[in-house]
Structures are given as C-alpha cells and as structure tokens.
Amino acid sequence: MNKNQIVAIVPAAGVGKRMQSKVPKQYIEIAGKTVLQHTVEKLAQIAKINKIIVAVSKDDPYISEIKPELPAKVVLTQGGAERADSVLAGLNCLDVNEYPWALVHDAARPCVRADDIRKLIDHVLQNQQGAILAAPVRDTIKLSNAAQKVEKTVDRSALWHALTPQMFATGLLQHALQKHLQDGCMITDEASAMELSGHPVHLIEGAMSNIKITRPEDLEIAEMFISRVL
Numbered sequence: 001m002n003k004n005q006i007v008a009i010v011p012a013a014g015v016g017k018r019m020q021s022k023v024p025k026q027y028i029e030i031a032g033k034t035v036l037q038h039t040v041e042k043l044a045q046i047a048k049i050n051k052i053i054v055a056v057s058k059d060d061p062y063i064s065e066i067k068p069e070l071p072a073k074v075v076l077t078q079g080g081a082e083r084a085d086s087v088l089a090g091l092n093c094l095d096v097n098e099y100p101w102a103l104v105h106d107a108a109r110p111c112v113r114a115d116d117i118r119k120l121i122d123h124v125l126q127n128q129q130g131a132i133l134a135a136p137v138r139d140t141i142k143l144s145n146a147a148q149k150v151e152k153t154v155d156r157s158a159l160w161h162a163l164t165p166q167m168f169a170t171g172l173l174q175h176a177l178q179k180h181l182q183d184g185c186m187i188t189d190e191a192s193a194m195e196l197s198g199h200p201v202h203l204i205e206g207a208m209s210n211i212k213i214t215r216p217e218d219l220e221i222a223e224m225f226i227s228r229v230l
C-alpha cells in the first residue's frame with residue numbers, strides 16, 4: 001500500500017439557498033463550464049490525488065449530464081443533509097487503508113490555485129499531520145450586538161479565514177466526524193471535528209481568491225478569477 005495515497009472528497013450535495021438561483025450553485029455555468037466541473041478539473045490536475053469522490057444529493061437531476069465529461073478518477077456517492085454528512089458519506093465509501101489521506105474541497109470553491117493545493121499536500125505529507133488552507137484576516141473585525149450595533153472591535157492578529165482543501169488522515173477524520181456528528185456538534189468544516197478530537201490542525205496560507213461561491217455577487221468575482229490563468 002502506498003502510504004501517501006490521497007483521495008479527494010468533494011461535497012457537492014448542497015441546494016445553494018443563499019445563491020437564490022433555480023439551479024444549485026455547483027451547476028451554474030461560468031466561463032463555459034459548471035462550477036463543479038471547474039473544481040473537479042482543478043483537483044484532477046494534481047498528480048498526487050489518486051481518486052476523487054463527489055458527493056451529490058440523492059435526487060440530483062444535473063450530475064448525469066456532466067458525469068461523462070468528468071475526469072476518469074471521479075466516482076460519485078450520495079451526500080447527506082448537511083455538508084459534514086456529505087463528507088462522511090464520501091469517507092464511508094472508501095477503504096481507509098487504501099487511501100490514508102483525505103483532502104476535502106468544497107465544490108463551490110472553483111478558484112482554488114493548484115499550487116496552493118500542492119503546497120498543502122506537501123506540508124501534510126512532510127509533517128504527517130493535518131492542515132487546511134487559510135487566509136489571514138485583513139479587515140478590521142467588529143463584534144455585533146443583537147441590534148447590529150458594534151459591541152467591540154476584535155483583535156484580528158491571530159484570526160484566519162478557514163478555506164478548503166482541508167487534509168487529514170482518513171481514519172482519524174472519519175472517526176472524528178462520526179463521533180461529533182452523533183454528539184450533535186456543529187461541524188462546519190473538517191478542522192472543527194478534528195479540533196474537537198484534540199488533533200493538531202496547521203494553517204497553510206492560501207490565496208484569498210479561493211472564494212466560496214455563496215451569494216449572487218460571488219459569481220462575477222469567481223468568473224474573473226477563473227478567467228485569469230493562475
């Protein structure tokens with residue numbers, strides 16, 4: 001068994017409520033392809049990624065149309081009610097021993113730089129510990145009160161935006177997600193499950209252009225970044 005085998009898990013089973021569009025945002029076309037295709041093709045460029053599992057919703061009516069155009073190393077599975085459930089579903093269709101490392105990347109982040117993904121992978125394999133792409137907060141941060149008035153200004157010197165990919169030992173991540181989801185914890189990224197289990201999480205600086213397409217105004221920004229050859 002190659003101890004550095006890496007599987008990418010792409011949670012793509014969301015409905016995209018905040019995008020307010022008829023089509024789930026991962027299937028919106030920008031620069032001639034769906035967001036999902038851009039994201040999966042970016043991951044497929046990374047030679048060290050051996051398999052890509054895309055978790056789609058149970059009744060996804062769009063995936064069958066684009067599946068033939070997806071890279072050969074892509075396999076599909078059924079996602080779950082929340083993002084963390086979809087990630088766990090991806091992990092559960094794996095032989096953990098065959099893929100000791102899992103790299104989780106949002107379908108909604110098509111602008112990620114391939115070099116940032118490679119930087120993350122190299123750090124994790126070299127240190128044998130989990131890490132995530134992240135970007136230092138660059139704005140002044142305000143804490144709001146219930147009336148949306150400033151409660152206080154927060155010290156931002158140690159604050160980071162958590163991005164994806166997030167890469168961890170597959171077995172540890174599977175166990176952490178299973179446990180903390182069962183305990184009813186709020187798990188919005190893989191790192192939070194690993195933190196709850198006491199595992200170290202390193203922050204690897206990545207480009208802020210790696211936006212998560214979430215609201216309508218994000219599409220124009222994503223198109224600009226995707227159209228630039230990075």
Ligand SMILES: Nc1ccn([C@@H]2O[C@H](COP(=O)(O)OP(=O)(O)OP(=O)(O)O)[C@@H](O)[C@H]2O)c(=O)n1
Pocket residue numbers: 010011012013014015016017018019026055079080081082083084086087106107108109212213214
């Ligand atoms: N049950 C879910 C919910 C989300 N996701 C995926 O997780 C990623 C990040 O989640 P988010 O941006 O919150 O996507 P949505 O949940 O679709 O957005 P919204 O919260 O606006 O509905 C997206 O690629 C989304 O498809 C998923 O696989 N399964």
Ligand SMILES: C[C@](O)(CO)[C@H](O)COP(=O)(O)O
Pocket residue numbers: 083106161162163164188189190212
């Ligand atoms: C995983 C993530 O993209 C890291 O910032 C983020 O937590 C996803 O949050 P969402 O509310 O599911 O979009």
